Amino acid sequence: GESVGLHLPTLSVQEGDNSIINCAYSNSASDYFIWYKQESGKGPQFIIDIRSNMDKRQGQRVTVLLNKTVKHLSLQIAATQPGDSAVYFCAEKYQGGSEKLVFGKGTKLTVNP
Amino acid sequence: GAGVSQSPRYKVAKRGQDVALRCDPISGHVSLFWYQQALGQGPEFLTYFQNEAQLDKSGLPSDRFFAERPEGSVSTLKIQRTQQEDSAVYLCASSPRAAGSYEQYFGPGTRLTVT
Numbered sequence: 393g394e395s396v397g398l399h400l401p402t403l404s405v406q407e408g409d410n411s412i413i414n415c416a417y418s419n420s421a422s423d424y425f426i427w428y429k430q431e432s433g434k435g436p437q438f439i440i441d442i443r444s445n446m447d448k449r450q451g452q453r454v455t456v457l458l459n460k461t462v463k464h465l466s467l468q469i470a471a472t473q474p475g476d477s478a479v480y481f482c483a484e485k486y487q488g489g490s491e492k493l494v495f496g497k498g499t500k501l502t503v504n505p
Numbered sequence: 506g507a508g509v510s511q512s513p514r515y516k517v518a519k520r521g522q523d524v525a526l527r528c529d530p531i532s533g534h535v536s537l538f539w540y541q542q543a544l545g546q547g548p549e550f551l552t553y554f555q556n557e558a559q560l561d562k563s564g565l566p567s568d569r570f571f572a573e574r575p576e577g578s579v580s581t582l583k584i585q586r587t588q589q590e591d592s593a594v595y596l597c598a599s600s601p602r603a604a605g606s607y608e609q610y611f612g613p614g615t616r617l618t619v620t
Contacts, residue, residue, distance in 0.1 A: 434614075490553070491602075
């Protein structure tokens with residue numbers, strides 16, 4: 393069915409390390425991808441997005457990589473901090489038609505001090 | 506500026522009761538979305554509006570779910586005859602539909618518990 397999956401449900405890293413969160417998507421017709429961070433009891437918060445005509449985009453401490461050949465998306469967080477601990481979701485938008493986002497199940501990132 | 510707000514933040518309903526969940530989007534945002542998030546899962550799309558027009562309601566799980574946005578601003582998600590499987594967090598998001606971006610800004614959600 394339509395879904396965006398994740399390779400790992402949990403990820404634990406040491407403060408200061410770099411984190412990589414992976415996401416596999418199934419719809420080759422998707423033209424837009426987005427990463428959200430969700431802390432307990434809060435709504436998802438935008439981190440970074442990328443269009444399908446790009447393969448890399450950088451923000452502040454974050455980089456998103458898109459590999460359309462293998463339908464893989466990753467989020468890299470540099471110098472991970474305790475405040476980065478949260479659940480991270482990738483989501484995709486299908487080309488044309490509805491602007492709905494299709495979310496994966498999420499990866500829980502824990503940053504150890 | 507103010508973000509997306511939702512009310513109530515928590516709602517407990519007895520099975521069979523009707524509930525209404527409110528969303529106030531960011532001022533000026535054209536698109537408004539409703540998602541349902543079960544515990545430990547990612548948000549799942551329910552429906553969305555562009556101004557007052559409901560363009561996609563493919564995610565509404567049954568005809569007990571109804572959403573409206575009559576003046577293109579505030580939206581209400583109504584669930585009739587609630588069932589236990591309706592227990593979830595209901596998230597609202599809005600988007601300015603700026604060129605090239607489909608970023609959605611989410612509210613804190615309404616946690617619905619059906620007993």
